[in-house]
Every structure is written in structure tokens, then in C-alpha cells.
Amino acid sequence: MARMKNGEARGPGKVPISLVVNGAERTVHVEPRTTLLDALRHELNLTGTKRVCNSGACGACTVLLDGEAIYSCMTLAITCEGRSVETVEGLSDAESLHPIQEAFIEEDGYQCGFCTPGQVMAAKGLLARNPHPSPEQIRHGMSGNLCRCGAYQKIFASVENAARRMNGEHS
Numbered sequence: 179m180a181r182m183k184n185g186e187a188r189g190p191g192k193v194p195i196s197l198v199v200n201g202a203e204r205t206v207h208v209e210p211r212t213t214l215l216d217a218l219r220h221e222l223n224l225t226g227t228k229r230v231c232n233s234g235a236c237g238a239c240t241v242l243l244d245g246e247a248i249y250s251c252m253t254l255a256i257t258c259e260g261r262s263v264e265t266v267e268g269l270s271d272a273e274s275l276h277p278i279q280e281a282f283i284e285e286d287g288y289q290c291g292f293c294t295p296g297q298v299m300a301a302k303g304l305l306a307r308n309p310h311p312s313p314e315q316i317r318h319g320m321s322g323n324l325c326r327c328g329a330y331q332k333i334f335a336s337v338e339n340a341a342r343r344m345n346g347e348h349s
């Protein structure tokens with residue numbers, strides 16, 4: 179059971195939760211103990227968001243919640259009621275990739291690619307709050323996202339490349 183801010187008790191069985199996912203209103207039916215990660219993957223089939231440690235240690239599950247990068251495995255879906263959730267699936271359309279995705283491709287910012295959706299979403303959150311990050315700020319801003327392949331130098335180069343693209347400085 180979850181006690182909402184207005185005192186309302188919800189659960190412990192499945193309850194409807196309205197989210198705005200990648201700009202569209204969606205309703206999931208989950209128990210109050212369900213994480214945002216599991217709601218995205220199992221209820222909405224948005225499997226780009228990865229479940230790796232499931233304990234707030236790796237960043238593979240990073241999504242944007244009201245524009246801020248968060249670990250979706252450490253966030254209950256019920257606390258996201260009515261809020262904006264952005265996943266990697268929301269970045270591109272059928273025609274074109276997001277500049278951050280193009281930057282990761284150009285810089286070869288991955289090896290196995292399993293951490294990449296989380297890295298890309300962390301980069302989006304970072305560049306939204308700091309469009310001109312220094313190399314040091316990029317390392318700090320991306321420090322919540324582990325890469326078991328150790329592709330860090332190319333990931334950092336990808337974020338620099340993405341910043342140039344988003345600032346119209348990429349040729």
C-alpha cells in the first residue's frame with residue numbers, strides 16, 4: 179500500500195497510474211511497489227531502458243523525469259503520477275536520430291552498447307542543464323553511469339560532440 183501526499187491510500191493491489199511518457203499520456207496498472215523501470219519495460223514494452231544492477235549502482239536504467247536524469251530502478255512508478263518521463267525511445271523518430279545519438283555513432287561511443295541508452299539519457303539531462311560543459315563537467319556529469327566495456331574516453335568524446343551539435347558548432 180502507498181500513502182499519497184493527500185492522505186489517500188492506494189494498493190496494495192494494482193492501481194492505475196497516469197504518466198506522460200515521451201509526450202504521450204499513458205496509464206499503467208501496477209502495484210504501488212513497482213519501480214518506474216519495471217513499469218516502462220513490462221507495462222509499456224519500452225525495453226530500451228535497461229535493467230542491470232536494479233539497485234542504483236550502474237545507471238543503465240537512466241531516464242529523464244521532468245527533465246532530470248534519474249535511476250528508474252530506484253523510483254517507484256506511483257511517485258511519477260502525472261509527470262513527464264522521457265526514455266531513449268522518445269529521442270528519435272522514424273526519419274532521424276537525435277544529435278546525441280548521432281554523436282555517439284560518430285565517436286564510436288560504445289562497445290557492447292548495453293549501457294548506451296542510459297549514457298545517452300544521462301547526456302541529455304546533462305546538456306539540458308549545462309549546454310557548454312567543460313571536459314571536467316562532462317566526466318562529473320556522466321559519473322553515475324558505468325560502462326563495463328570501459329569505453330569512457332569515447333563516451334566523453336561523444337558528449338562533447340553532442341554539445342557541439344546541439345549548439346550548432348558541429349561541421
Ligand code: FES
Nearest residue numbers: 232235236237251
Ligand atoms: S539498473 Fe538502475 S542503477 Fe543499475
Ligand code: FES
Nearest residue numbers: 289291325326327
Ligand atoms: S559499451 Fe558495453 S557496457 Fe558500456
